[in-house]
Amino acid sequence: MDLELRHLKTIRAIADAGSLTKAATALGLAQPALSAQLKRIERTLGGELFERGRFGVRATALGEFVLARARIVLPAVSGLQEEAERFSRVWQDRRGFRLGGTHGPLLGGLVDRLAAAYPDHPVSTYTSWSERDIAAQVADVRLDFALIGTCGASTPPESERLVWREVARDPVFVMLATRHPQAGASEVELGELAGEAWTDVPGDGCFGDCFTAACARAGFTPSSVYETDTASCVHLVQVGRAVGLCRATFPPTEGIVTLPLAGAPLYWRHLLGWHPETYAHDTAAGVLGHARAAHAAAAARSESYSAWLASPGADVG
Structure with missing residues (x-):
């Protein structure tokens, strides 16, 4: 499986929520489906991203590394999309020669x-x-x-x-x-x-x-x-x-x-x-x-x- 932007969004949602249950609710997924997705992501990245405990989850060293990169990549991609959409609107509205x-x-x-x-x-x-x-x-x-x-x-x-x-x-x-x-x-x-x-x-x-x-x-x-x-x-x-x-x-x-x-x-x-x-x-x-x-x-x-x-x-x- 190749790592995709949606996987980084999932990792960030889990870290922000502090638990798989809360993250699943925020993402609109069933908790078992989110757990299965996280396991596939972890296999792709080569190790566990979160430690599971009675009171939720906490990022591992690998998880902190991936989260640090995700917090750079995701806003950059979002900004690119917004700028591209704005450029497209201006381009279409301009209609000059x-x-x-x-x-x-x-x-x-x-x-x-x-x-x-x-x-x-x-x-x-x-x-x-x-x-x-x-x-x-x-x-x-x-x-x-x-x-x-x-x-x-x-x-x-x-x-x-x-x-x-x-x-x-x-x-x-x-x-x-x-x-x-x-x-x-x-x-x-x-x-x-x-x-x-x-x-x-x-x-x-x-x-x-x-x-x-x-x-x-x-x-x-x-x-x-x-x-x-x-x-x-x-x-x-x-x-x-x-x-x-x-x-x-x-x-x-x-x-x-x-x-x-x-x-x-x-x-x-x-x-x-x-x-x-x-x-x-x-x-x-x-x-x-x-x-x-x-x-x-x-x-x-x-x-x-x-x-x-x-x-x-x-x-x-």
């Missing part, structure tokens, strides 16, 4: 739509360049949803613990200064930019390797790639220091045009992920719908992307 996302317009669009659709439910955000960091926080239930991207058909992080659904699939565009020689084109061949420096936001996926491979297929190796924040990428493009890689939904920006690469050699999948064993699973369909609507709105705001989508044979992946 804790979103984690990489930097980009899609996260802002989703926040706006959720706040409008659920005005009584708080929406909070966490942003990181690391898709793995965001996914790990959702897997550990510190966030409810992950809104991230993956390059091509690569597997998203934490795929064994999270449910992932595709929000949208976009070609990767280039950002050029409005005075760039290619700025007026409808699309740009990657090889035509062989002599340029490049800029892009950082990440921990395979996008950098995929870009290098696409350049190799186009017959060149990038001279330099500046990985930095979005504002710095925009500045480097505006002043003509580099051309940028961006999502097709990149919003209109002064001094910059965004254009598709011919043949869509690179593409990006927007993904929504959640833990299947939390309440987020019950709201995931609605959140996914709002994420797709936010993406559609972002795509509609980009003239170059709208034109690409309307072009014959527009497809990625």
Whole structure:
């Protein structure tokens, strides 16, 4: 027989009552049944816990040892149960949305739509360049949803613990200064930019390797790639220091045009992920719908992307 919490409660009840008869009454048991249970507990623990006498029972040295531990373990377990129940009530009552996302317009669009659709439910955000960091926080239930991207058909992080659904699939565009020689084109061949420096936001996926491979297929190796924040990428493009890689939904920006690469050699999948064993699973369909609507709105705001989508044979992946 394995020792259980109920056995420790029985031992404590006997010690508090001072007799098996009184303890049996307090526990709602018949005295013979309690005596038989105590014997089984004593066999499990390797010796007698109480000395029986005319006036009741008294703990043995082993009994005192076990009681000392029981008086620590039982309140700790009771406190754990109370805290867990309190946490569960708060969690269920909160019913908000804790979103984690990489930097980009899609996260802002989703926040706006959720706040409008659920005005009584708080929406909070966490942003990181690391898709793995965001996914790990959702897997550990510190966030409810992950809104991230993956390059091509690569597997998203934490795929064994999270449910992932595709929000949208976009070609990767280039950002050029409005005075760039290619700025007026409808699309740009990657090889035509062989002599340029490049800029892009950082990440921990395979996008950098995929870009290098696409350049190799186009017959060149990038001279330099500046990985930095979005504002710095925009500045480097505006002043003509580099051309940028961006999502097709990149919003209109002064001094910059965004254009598709011919043949869509690179593409990006927007993904929504959640833990299947939390309440987020019950709201995931609605959140996914709002994420797709936010993406559609972002795509509609980009003239170059709208034109690409309307072009014959527009497809990625």
